[in-house]
Amino acid sequence: MTDRPDHLRFAAPLAGRAWRLGTKLAARAQAGLTVVRERRASVGAAPSRGVAFAGTVWTGGDAEPTPGVVVVDGGGRVVEVRLGPRETLPRDLLVLGGEHHWVVPGIVDAHVHLGFDPRADPDRPDSPISGPASGLVAVRDLGAPMRWTQQWRTGHRPIPAHRPFVAGAGPVLTAPGGYPSQSWGADGYAEFVESPARARSAVQQLASEGVDLIKVALQDGGSSRNPWPVLAPDVLRAVVDAAHALGLGVTAHALSAEYVARALDAGVDEFAHTPTERLDPELISRIADSGTAVVSTLQTFFSAGTGRTAADNAADLVAAGVVLRYGTDLGNAGTGPGVDPRELDRIADTGLGRLGALRAATQASAEAIGMRRRFGRIEAGQDAALVLLPFSPLAEPGVWRTPAAVFLGGRLTVRQADNSGVAAPRAVRENPSG
Numbered sequence: 001m002t003d004r005p006d007h008l009r010f011a012a013p014l015a016g017r018a019w020r021l022g023t024k025l026a027a028r029a030q031a032g033l034t035v036v037r038e039r040r041a042s043v044g045a046a047p048s049r050g051v052a053f054a055g056t057v058w059t060g061g062d063a064e065p066t067p068g069v070v071v072v073d074g075g076g077r078v079v080e081v082r083l084g085p086r087e088t089l090p091r092d093l094l095v096l097g098g099e100h101h102w103v104v105p106g107i108v109d110a111h112v113h114l115g116f117d118p119r120a121d122p123d124r125p126d127s128p129i130s131g132p133a134s135g136l137v138a139v140r141d142l143g144a145p146m147r148w149t150q151q152w153r154t155g156h157r158p159i160p161a162h163r164p165f166v167a168g169a170g171p172v173l174t175a176p177g178g179y180p181s182q183s184w185g186a187d188g189y190a191e192f193v194e195s196p197a198r199a200r201s202a203v204q205q206l207a208s209e210g211v212d213l214i215k216v217a218l219q220d221g222g223s224s225r226n227p228w229p230v231l232a233p234d235v236l237r238a239v240v241d242a243a244h245a246l247g248l249g250v251t252a253h254a255l256s257a258e259y260v261a262r263a264l265d266a267g268v269d270e271f272a273h274t275p276t277e278r279l280d281p282e283l284i285s286r287i288a289d290s291g292t293a294v295v296s297t298l299q300t301f302f303s304a305g306t307g308r309t310a311a312d313n314a315a316d317l318v319a320a321g322v323v324l325r326y327g328t329d330l331g332n333a334g335t336g337p338g339v340d341p342r343e344l345d346r347i348a349d350t351g352l353g354r355l356g357a358l359r360a361a362t363q364a365s366a367e368a369i370g371m372r373r374r375f376g377r378i379e380a381g382q383d384a385a386l387v388l389l390p391f392s393p394l395a396e397p398g399v400w401r402t403p404a405a406v407f408l409g410g411r412l413t414v415r416q417a418d419n420s421g422v423a424a425p426r427a428v429r430e431n432p433s434g
């Protein structure tokens with residue numbers, strides 16, 4: 001069978017046995033399944049009859065993690081989620097997983113810059129993009145030259161091999177000479193709008209070129225003598241109104257109280273970062289009352305030295321009921337491609353806990369503006385975008401560095417055995433309350 005690589009034929013009975021045998025044997029059997037180096041991962045079409053993922057199943061949202069099986073058909077669709085006793089394990093399908101494994105929705109990163117992903121070559125339509133092997137099933141690029149965004153964004157097409165689903169904002173709209181055109185975004189990452197009329201035409205142009213959302217930047221930065229220009233309130237308002245008229249949402253880069261307030265006045269839909277200037281309770285309430293969501297990007301701020309204040313703001317925002325989404329700001333200080341377990345724990349520390357952080361990184365991020373497909377849940381009838389983890393992500397978020405298998409875009413990626421690195425599952429603390 002050409003659609004079923006050798007290691008899968010081998011993996012099936014192993015996983016089935018792992019499910020039924022005692023803990024010690026199960027752990028040994030799983031050690032042969034789980035593992036370790038991305039370059040040894042093997043990607044293939046889904047087995048024609050389908051595949052079943054067994055373990056503790058967390059279907060996302062408000063669901064509780066429960067032992068069970070998720071069955072995906074040969075077309076890549078979730079056909080059944082069986083929660084409950086072990087004897088429901090299907091006998092006629094390839095089965096991956098075991099009693100220590102977790103089956104969860106893939107992670108969605110709501111803030112990346114693929115221009116800084118070493119694998120994403122904008123001049124090669126078939127170039128890979130980092131993510132899928134680590135369990136990252138969808139990303140939203142918040143700032144790139146338009147030609148690159150057109151190359152990367154998925155739109156309504158099938159998700160290509162070796163890529164996550166990609167949504168994109170194209171270039172960042174900013175004042176002439178404004179952020180980020182005089183720093184990291186000097187090379188086509190920013191587009192200038194100097195008047196309400198120009199704002200409207202710029203948004204219409206971006207929409208016609210296919211962007212999934214609009215990004216605006218409000219940052220004066222620079223030096224006190226030569227501050228960067230910032231979008232005036234009437235120009236910002238024109239951007240938001242034009243975007244909304246075309247059905248596009250607007251996310252705002254605004255790190256200070258002054259520009260957070262300006263963005264709220266204009267009616268933006270989301271903040272692309274947790275602000276790094278301490279926000280007073282009144283402004284926190286305004287964000288909550290407006291229903292404006294916030295993308296975390298906390299870890300990169302810790303790497304840059306402004307993390308503590310951002311984390312305090314994030315905790316206040318969460319306490320006020322603001323939706324926090326998972327975003328790494330890939331390309332900035334301390335970031336790297338793939339799922340970042342540190343960002344998950346920064347989100348957990350806001351008061352959401354580790355399960356809440358997973359919710360933020362799955363359903364909440366999947367519902368971000370511009371994400372036009374359904375990710376973030378495991379639901380019968382939906383295309384599968386899920387991950388098999390070798391042990392509990394609540395006990396140790398670092399498990400995201402070594403998923404056992406990922407299913408995305410009708411393709412199954414299984415990491416091959418390599419016994420050199422991963423701790424045996426039995427050594428892991430099982431503490432779902434973490």
Ligand SMILES: [Zn+2]
Pocket residue numbers: 111112113142143329
């Ligand atoms: Zn960014």
